[in-house]
Amino acid sequence: MNVSQESSDNGEIVLRLEVDSERVGRHMNAAVRRVSQRVNIPGFRKGKAPRAILQNFVGKEYLVEEAMESLVPEAVGEAVREQELAPFAPPRVDNVEQTEPTVTIVATVPLRPEVVLGDYQSIRYDEQPEEVTDDAVDALLMQLRRSQAYSLTAERAADENDIVTLDLKVTADDELVWDFEDRQFQLNLDLETYGEVFVGLHQGIIGMSVGDEKEFSFEVSEDNESPQFAGRTVQVNAHVKDVQEEVLPALDDALASSVGLPEVETVEQLTTHIRSQLEERAEQTFVNGIQNRLMTEVVEGSEFTISPIIVDHESQHVLERYVQQRRSVAARTGQQFNVEDLTEEDVNEAKEIAEREIKNSLVVQSLVEAENLEVSEDDVTKEIELANENATSEEQKLEDNEETRESVIGFLKRRRTIERVVNMARGQSEDASAAMAAG
């Protein structure tokens, strides 16, 4: 096989391969054998028809095409190895020319994209994580109390947040919409959670006592989301059978210890715990936000030479993921989704996503190379142990071998580099970022 490099530009190398007749013949023979096993020719058992008859039956082009399917990848793969190239994605075959008895193939090999990193070291963000307010802590404490609330029969008129059992008849512009006569319909008079229709209904019922019967009506606005009621006058006929009030448990040490958190036995400890959790969450959200902004900024400030073949290849993966998602969504509604249903818009969007993903991963890789952080053997061992402690099944557990260690080193380097760069952007000192990386 004769291989020559035609040109190299845009992160690609174009190869011209002249495949000798011996190799072409070998692949033709294999193709004949394969096709002959597949095709049913009257008068012959499968695989028994002579080559000439098979060729007459399926046509020479078919056999050649079959032969090329195995010849082209083999020849291109060999040429890439021979030229000592490192393709970043599968090479693209541009042309296959039959120059009997040889075959000439022109293929483009995408090389590792080149990245010139922008000045990431001078990026600074002055913002701080959102402060955790007392209201946020109180809201969580209230949520906890409501989760342990119980209901008691109230010897009074119905009020907000009570649970009322009633016979209910609701009509909208004289059309019967709900009829819950003798069906023990329960209504939670929670004004905050429910929409406009229920608020109108709730406000009418608040103040009614057991045994009360009342007719009232209210107007619903045109833009109400429920089409049964939008823009109509709703008439309600209600007969209250029972009123239950929600009893919240007291915020005391018993409630605090019932949560079951280690070392939390008093209200003070619980409040401190909730506050620290909220602060941790706020810090995490803040760091994630900074990280996303930083990555976008670094990507925008960097220069890339990426072969379009790599983007096309990656966009195929993106499309596959997208098709899978659409299929599972469609399956839930009893519909089908096929690859043919993809629009040009989907394909273009997939390309954009693919390009963004490639650029992001290239930037991370370049940052890792630029920062060149050390990862010790101990760190790797600790990380593997930690992963195995958190594994929920035997299958998830990592085997401590060369391959695993290699990938854990890569993972740790990426994580620490990102942490370090984010800390730099937050104006935190080298020591602090080093300590965080080690932790």
Add this chain to the structure above:
Amino acid sequence: MKIARTLIRPVITEKSTLLNEQNRYVFDVDMKSTKYDIARAVEWAFDVNVVSVSTYRRRGKMKRRGFREKKRPDVKRAIVTLAPGDSIVLFEGA
């Protein structure tokens, strides 16, 4: 017997292809044709010399479709041996 109507179709099957190696070729022929007719027809159609002709009749199979039972037509089949050096391109498939 008209020469042009004698040969109906060549028989190209696994078995007949094996016979080709012995310079023998198989045809479906007209029921009324004689060995003489067949030899002349093959010589005229393919410009070869025929050494011998063997014939046999393939009985048509009985085929049922619902209640109706029908017999497929009988076919006369001939195995023609050519003189050494002669061959029929049609059977070589090229």
